[in-house]
Amino acid sequence: MKLKNKVAFVTGGTSGIGLETAKLFQAEGAHVVLVGSNEARLAAAGEELKGKALLVRADIRKVADIERAVEETRARFGHIDVVFANAGATTVAPLEAVTEEYVADNLALNFTGTFFTIQKTAPIIAQGGSIIVTTSFLNTIGYPGLSILAATKAATRSLVRTLGAELAPRGIRVNAVSPGAIATPFYSKMGLPDDVLSQVASGITEKIGLKRFGEPVELAKTVLFLASDDSSYTTGAELVVDGGLTQF
Numbered sequence: 391m392k393l394k395n396k397v398a399f400v401t402g403g404t405s406g407i408g409l410e411t412a413k414l415f416q417a418e419g420a421h422v423v424l425v426g427s428n429e430a431r432l433a434a435a436g437e438e439l440k441g442k443a444l445l446v447r448a449d450i451r452k453v454a455d456i457e458r459a460v461e462e463t464r465a466r467f468g469h470i471d472v473v474f475a476n477a478g479a480t481t482v483a484p485l486e487a488v489t490e491e492y493v494a495d496n497l498a499l500n501f502t503g504t505f506f507t508i509q510k511t512a513p514i515i516a517q518g519g520s521i522i523v524t525t526s527f528l529n530t531i532g533y534p535g536l537s538i539l540a541a542t543k544a545a546t547r548s549l550v551r552t553l554g555a556e557l558a559p560r561g562i563r564v565n566a567v568s569p570g571a572i573a574t575p576f577y578s579k580m581g582l583p584d585d586v587l588s589q590v591a592s593g594i595t596e597k598i599g600l601k602r603f604g605e606p607v608e609l610a611k612t613v614l615f616l617a618s619d620d621s622s623y624t625t626g627a628e629l630v631v632d633g634g635l636t637q638f
């Protein structure tokens with residue numbers, strides 16, 4: 391068991407990559423704290439984790455919610471060993487459709503929320519702890535309609551280096567996992583009609599070296615590597631899990 395008795399704090403844990411990772415963490419012996427904003431999805435995810443996870447409803451866009459989630463975790467477990475800062479979402483907006491509110495909302499969830507997840511958990515992360523941030527293939531390649539999400543992901547990639555440097559003296563490692571196109575509910579939440587969505591999916595599949603979408607479990611295994619002592623000498627890095635999408 392790679393995470394026996396470790397405490398893992400997972401945001402965006404109710405669905406897709408986060409849920410699959412939470413299940414793998416639990417199978418590897420971790421106590422899981424599952425954070426999500428949607429009550430029904432949180433309850434359903436809790437059942438998938440056999441009722442053993444601490445479920446915390448929190449909107450990552452609100453710093454007070456993150457503080458409450460961390461306080462509930464401290465009250466139950468006293469400390470954290472692994473943080474998976476993974477919550478994220480967006481809708482498609484080409485240049486002319488981007489508004490001030492759209493930028494603010496995307497920043498709040500995909501960048502500021504990630505930053506404060508790290509800032510608020512850091513004081514109770516144990517020596518030897520590990521923080522993993524979910525970035526994206528969009529931080530290296532351009533894709534129409536996703537300018538603001540891509541910029542937030544590039545910013546979080548940058549955070550991993552700076553906060554990795556700040557936390558290294560405490561023996562805490564900070565890394566990123568960069569997904570390519572992964573089969574999760576992420577796409578169905580982007581505000582695109584089904585026919586456009588399937589055109590987008592086949593367009594992306596064509597560009598992927600392995601010619602298929604990735605499965606959430608393929609991300610989860612990489613996150614487990616970064617969370618565990620198997621990656622004890624890796625910090626400030628971004629591991630790419632994208633079937634070759636950004637490599638060739």
Ligand SMILES: NC(=O)c1ccc[n+]([C@@H]2O[C@H](COP(=O)([O-])OP(=O)(O)OC[C@H]3O[C@@H](n4cnc5c(N)ncnc54)[C@H](OP(=O)(O)O)[C@@H]3O)[C@@H](O)[C@H]2O)c1
Binds near residue numbers: 407432478527
């Ligand atoms: N799927 C891909 O192809 C892909 C590619 C590159 C990067 N990523 C990144 O991977 C991460 C996980 O995405 P996914 O593909 O697994 O999508 P997903 O299945 O839609 O999961 C997104 C998670 O984020 C949570 N979330 C959304 N808004 C939130 C908020 N305001 N407060 C708290 N939690 C919130 C959702 O929880 P609730 O439902 O409870 O709100 C859900 O658990 C994201 O950061 C995404 O940008 C995904």
